[in-house]
Amino acid sequence: MKNEFDAIVVGGGAAGLFCTAMATQRGRRVLLIEHGEALGRKILISGGGRCNFTNSGTQAGNFLSANPHFAKSALARYTPADFLALVERHGIAWHEKKLGQLFCDGSARQIVDLLQAECAGATILTNTRVERVERGFAVRTSAGDFRAPKLVIATGGLSIPKLGATDWGYRLAQQFGLKLVTARPALVPLTFLPADAQAFEGLAGVAADVEATAGGARFAERLLVTHRGLSGPAILQASSYWQPGETLRLDLAPGQDLEAEFLRRKRSGERTQVKAVLTAFLPLRLADRWAQLHSLDRPLAHARDTDLRAAAQQLQHWHWRPAGTEGYAKAEVTAGGVATDELSSKTMESRRAPGLHWIGEVVDVTGHLGGYNFQWAWASAFAAAEAL
Ligand SMILES: Cc1cc2nc3c(=O)[nH]c(=O)nc-3n(C[C@H](O)[C@H](O)[C@H](O)COP(=O)(O)OP(=O)(O)OC[C@H]3O[C@@H](n4cnc5c(N)ncnc54)[C@H](O)[C@@H]3O)c2cc1C
Numbered sequence: 001m002k003n004e005f006d007a008i009v010v011g012g013g014a015a016g017l018f019c020t021a022m023a024t025q026r027g028r029r030v031l032l033i034e035h036g037e038a039l040g041r042k043i044l045i046s047g048g049g050r051c052n053f054t055n056s057g058t059q060a061g062n063f064l065s066a067n068p069h070f071a072k073s074a075l076a077r078y079t080p081a082d083f084l085a086l087v088e089r090h091g092i093a094w095h096e097k098k099l100g101q102l103f104c105d106g107s108a109r110q111i112v113d114l115l116q117a118e119c120a121g122a123t124i125l126t127n128t129r130v131e132r133v134e135r136g137f138a139v140r141t142s143a144g145d146f147r148a149p150k151l152v153i154a155t156g157g158l159s160i161p162k163l164g165a166t167d168w169g170y171r172l173a174q175q176f177g178l179k180l181v182t183a184r185p186a187l188v189p190l191t192f193l194p195a196d197a198q199a200f201e202g203l204a205g206v207a208a209d210v211e212a213t214a215g216g217a218r219f220a221e222r223l224l225v226t227h228r229g230l231s232g233p234a235i236l237q238a239s240s241y242w243q244p245g246e247t248l249r250l251d252l253a254p255g256q257d258l259e260a261e262f263l264r265r266k267r268s269g270e271r272t273q274v275k276a277v278l279t280a281f282l283p284l285r286l287a288d289r290w291a292q293l294h295s296l297d298r299p300l301a302h303a304r305d306t307d308l309r310a311a312a313q314q315l316q317h318w319h320w321r322p323a324g325t326e327g328y329a330k331a332e333v334t335a336g337g338v339a340t341d342e343l344s345s346k347t348m349e350s351r352r353a354p355g356l357h358w359i360g361e362v363v364d365v366t367g368h369l370g371g372y373n374f375q376w377a378w379a380s381a382f383a384a385a386e387a388l
Contacts, residue, residue, distance in 0.1 A: 005123070006151040007388040011169070014037040014115075014377035015360025016154030021118035024386030030122045030388075031146055033139075034358035035129050036164040040112035040328050042156070045163070046374070051108035053087065054080040055371035057100035062372045064240055065365045067183050070340035071376060074348070078382035080375055090114045101259070101370045119213055133172060137355065150355045150388050152348075154381070157334025158183055158362040165328070169362040176353040177309055180338040181364040185331030186240035189231035190248070190322035199293055200225055203303055206286050213256040215241030220254055222243040225286075229322060236369050239325060240335055247319040252279040257344070266300045266308065274300050274308070282313075290315065335366040347387035348380055357384040 007023055009016045012034030020032040043051055055062070058080050060072045081115040084102065087094055092114065093105035104110050125143050132140040155169035170180055192200060203225045210223040212234040224232030238248050258281065265277060274296040278287035291297045294311045325331065338358045342350055348357045359380040367373040 003144060003146045003149040005029045005146060007031075007152060008033065008137065008146055008148040009152040009154055010139075011154035011156060011360070011362075012036070012126065013042055013154060013156050013360065014040065014148070014374055015156075015381045016152070017112075017115040017119060018378050019152055019154060019359055019385045019388075020122045020124070021115060021382035022382055023388040024119060024122040026385065026388070028388050031148065032122055032124045033128050033130060033141060034124070034126045035166075037127055038125065039124070040115060041163045042160065043112050043115075043374075044108050045160075047371075050103040050106075050353050051111045052097070052101050052371040052374070053094075053111055054083045054102050054375045055085075055100045056080045056102060058372055058375045062188070062368045062370075063365050063376065064335055065340055065341045070343075070345050071365050072377075073345040075274060075375070075380040077386075078379040080371075082382075083375065083378050086118075087114065088110075090117070099370055101324050122258070125257060127382070130168070130198055133175070135353070136270045140305045142229055150357065152357040152359060152384055152388070153362055154358075154360045155362050157337060158328045159185065159331040159334050159361075161328060165334075167230070171357070173338045173342075173358070176350065176356060178350055178352060181336040181339050183336040185325045185328050186366050187236045187332035187337035187369050188239045188325040189226060189229055189330055190235055190239055190242065191229035191319060191324050191326060195324045196320075199289070203285055203289060206283050208252060208283055208286060209254065211251040212238040213249040213251075214238040215243065215247070216236050217241045219342055223250070223252075228326065230320070233369055236332065238275075240366060240368070242322070242325075246373075248382070249321050250318040252286075252318065256281055256316075258316055259309050262300070262303075262308040262312055263305065264333045266303070266305075270300055272300050274298060274303050274311075275298075278315075285342040299349060333361060335364075337362050337364045340364050348384040349387060357387070359384050 006028040007030050009020050009032045020030050023030050063071050092110045129142040139146045153169050204227045206225045211220045219234050219237040221233035223234045275287045275291035350356045360377040
């Protein structure tokens with residue numbers, strides 16, 4: 001194998017594969033290095049095995065970053081419609097699940113196959129460790145030494161270590177003097193403090209439509225009680241905005257006025273249990289438990305107005321303090337990463353290290369749940385490939 005290339009890409013996930021494909025198709029000689037046994041392993045498990053490969057409504061507002069404007073340029077130059085056109089060219093059947101989320105009808109494997117087919121002509125090394133990188137760029141690996149004037153880092157974040165996640169990209173950033181925004185698990189289930197664990201014991205599997213608010217962001221989606229805490233799309237989304245020690249605000253009956261409902265039905269003399277009123281808004285097991293916990297396990301007529309008001313307030317303005325997150329083992333993504341002010345938003349190239357580009361999740365751009373993270377991987381990869 002010749003060891004001189006136009007560009008070397010490190011990381012064979014979504015961003016690295018797509019960048020390799022786009023640069024190769026522009027006539028560049030590209031070497032892709034992946035330390036794992038296989039390419040695109042996270043894609044294979046994504047979207048419950050069907051890969052939510054983009055979101056048709058993608059906007060910069062769907063991403064967290066210290067600079068909320070950074071992603072705009074790349075997202076505008078490679079859009080969800082562009083990726084969808086590619087999916088259709090490969091004859092992959094797809095469907096919209098909800099809220100613009102596009103999934104394969106078949107399997108996520110189809111997206112990995114698409115990417116590998118698009119990489120035709122590139123040199124790809126798997127099971128290969130990068131040992132040293134020097135300016136220029138000289139890359140020493142377990143499979144030999146390689147050189148290229150351009151180096152693209154697509155090593156992703158810290159989520160799901162068992163699928164090959166490492167902090168290698170962050171360490172390389174430090175080697176080149178680039179600032180990092182502290183990494184933290186995002187799109188991650190949150191855990192109960194002991195008192196809540198007791199209160200929710202036996203309710204794992206219960207789900208409800210809620211509104212979850214954290215750090216000023218509000219999400220109206222599903223909540224799921226787990227054995228360790230709360231999860232489901234509403235909690236995963238809010239977790240990206242949650243900081244340790246803070247509370248999340250939960251409304252378990254969004255769009256309703258529970259207090260008015262309780263008092264109206266009490267005044268009209270209804271002979272019903274409080275929990276029967278609650279079951280119109282909450283799943284039976286949760287309504288039951290809530291009534292027990294708030295001493296409202298009684299007929300509506302016997303409940304004091306102040307207790308009903310307090311219960312309604314708690315259900316609709318629940319300030320829930322999580323113990324923490326389930327960590328990188330369960331986090332769908334990693335927030336933080338290489339600081340965007342170190343990079344050109346047009347080319348993803350480091351200002352301090354010309355020729356060194358950063359794409360995908362390793363950068364401090366983190367999408368909401370719903371196909372946005374892959375769209376960022378494609379768009380940032382495309383932006384870098386245009387400059388290789
Ligand atoms: C369970 C799960 C489901 C998800 N579902 C979706 C979804 O449906 N839609 C969506 O938009 N997003 C989803 N995501 C998020 C999405 O998978 C990531 O945001 C996306 O894969 C990031 O792409 P990337 O190429 O930057 O990083 P990755 O896909 O993580 O790829 C990084 C690659 O670099 C390799 N690597 C790491 N260190 C080194 C090194 N030192 N040398 C060589 N190689 C290295 C890794 O092995 C890996 O192959 C999901 C994530 C998880 C965990």
